[in-house]
Amino acid sequence: MARIATFDDWMDLLGEWQHDIGLDTTLVDRYLPNYTLQEKFADLPSEEITFGDFAGERKWERLTQIPDQRIRDALMNMIVYQGDTEFASNEQQRFLVHNAPSEYDLAALVRIMMEETRHGFQMCYLLIKHFGEDGKIEAQKLLERRAFGQRNRLLNAFNNDVTHWLDFFTYTNFMDRDGKYQLTMLSHSAFAPLARSTRAMLQEESFHMGTGITGLKRIAAAGVIPIALQQKYYNKWISGSLDLFGTDHSSSASWAYAYGIKGRPDEDKTDEPVDREHLNERARDQYYDEVTRTVEMVNQACKGEERLYVPDIRFNRAIGDFKGQRWSVDGRLLSESEYAAHLREVLPGEEDERLLTAYFKHPEWILPKGRIVPN
Numbered sequence: 001m002a003r004i005a006t007f008d009d010w011m012d013l014l015g016e017w018q019h020d021i022g023l024d025t026t027l028v029d030r031y032l033p034n035y036t037l038q039e040k041f042a043d044l045p046s047e048e049i050t051f052g053d054f055a056g057e058r059k060w061e062r063l064t065q066i067p068d069q070r071i072r073d074a075l076m077n078m079i080v081y082q083g084d085t086e087f088a089s090n091e092q093q094r095f096l097v098h099n100a101p102s103e104y105d106l107a108a109l110v111r112i113m114m115e116e117t118r119h120g121f122q123m124c125y126l127l128i129k130h131f132g133e134d135g136k137i138e139a140q141k142l143l144e145r146r147a148f149g150q151r152n153r154l155l156n157a158f159n160n161d162v163t164h165w166l167d168f169f170t171y172t173n174f175m176d177r178d179g180k181y182q183l184t185m186l187s188h189s190a191f192a193p194l195a196r197s198t199r200a201m202l203q204e205e206s207f208h209m210g211t212g213i214t215g216l217k218r219i220a221a222a223g224v225i226p227i228a229l230q231q232k233y234y235n236k237w238i239s240g241s242l243d244l245f246g247t248d249h250s251s252s253a254s255w256a257y258a259y260g261i262k263g264r265p266d267e268d269k270t271d272e273p274v275d276r277e278h279l280n281e282r283a284r285d286q287y288y289d290e291v292t293r294t295v296e297m298v299n300q301a302c303k304g305e306e307r308l309y310v311p312d313i314r315f316n317r318a319i320g321d322f323k324g325q326r327w328s329v330d331g332r333l334l335s336e337s338e339y340a341a342h343l344r345e346v347l348p349g350e351e352d353e354r355l356l357t358a359y360f361k362h363p364e365w366i367l368p369k370g371r372i373v374p375n
């Protein structure tokens with residue numbers, strides 16, 4: 001495919017991508033009339049760099065103001081990875097428009113998909129506007145990778161299909177909540193266009209998480225799908241989300257902090273001295289605590305005595321210190337044979353998918369929006 005030369009060329013490629021993933025533009029017209037993709041920037045609380053080696057200096061507005069090529073390269077890499085997850089999520093969720101449980105849910109899905117597309121658009125706008133020919137190449141590659149077929153999205157968690165709505169609600173509560181953390185860390189960036197971009201994206205991300213947790217409470221309150229079956233999808237997406245925080249003792253996270261391009265989630269709220277060796281672990285622990293609170297919120301809607309839980313932070317990890325270790329959902333170290341059996345027991349499989357197909361035929365497998373009392 002010929003390389004793009006202008007932003008209009010990239011927009012043409014975006015149209016091809018939307019066609020390839022099967023975007024139904026009539027649904028966009030129905031639920032988001034007059035919606036247009038455009039760049040959005042939010043105001044910054046300060047124009048000053050607040051952390052890292054350049055703290056106290058003015059934020060950078062242009063690439064030429066960044067004092068080191070290594071910082072520019074790291075910055076572009078972060079923008080590429082963020083954009084890749086935004087487009088991938090659309091590809092993962094492309095089947096859901098065919099089996100929405102209600103008109104409300106379909107409208108919410110269309111909004112989420114278009115906002116995720118806009119977030120990818122925003123990252124590509126930054127790449128093309130600020131990073132020259134290298135940025136154009138990366139912006140084009142963001143629309144050439146696929147979460148299906150080749151399954152070559154940059155992070156493995158974004159190469160799995162989300163084919164039903166229990167999957168979708170767990171995804172939006174847990175994966176999008178991880179996305180909130182990543183965007184928040186970037187919102188403190190010393191590169192002002194990125195900080196303004198991610199602050200605007202965060203304003204839209206809250207709807208995605210709200211859709212997720214509300215959907216999970218509606219399912220729990222309905223009491224049709226067994227708690228043990230719901231739990232398997234919690235185990236799947238929570239463990240996958242924990243991996244998205246990256247490796248432990250990360251040198252790249254340490255350098256990103258030193259460069260001032262990616263801060264701590266609560267960078268603007270904490271006086272705690274920074275521990276550059278454990279930045280990923282700190283953010284992951286904060287996420288884990290927040291996820292635990294959301295699961296407790298869902299439990300308040302549960303029928304009966306059985307309750308959902310958050311799996312042990314070491315369970316099913318593919319990245320970090322616990323990669324490949326055989327920890328159970330309740331924190332027991334298992335033998336190889338025990339662990340293989342345990343994974344079959346606590347993660348969704350083909351039989352679970354068949355069971356869900358039957359449960360989805362029940363007219364009240366999920367309560368209508370508004371039928372549960374907010375926590």
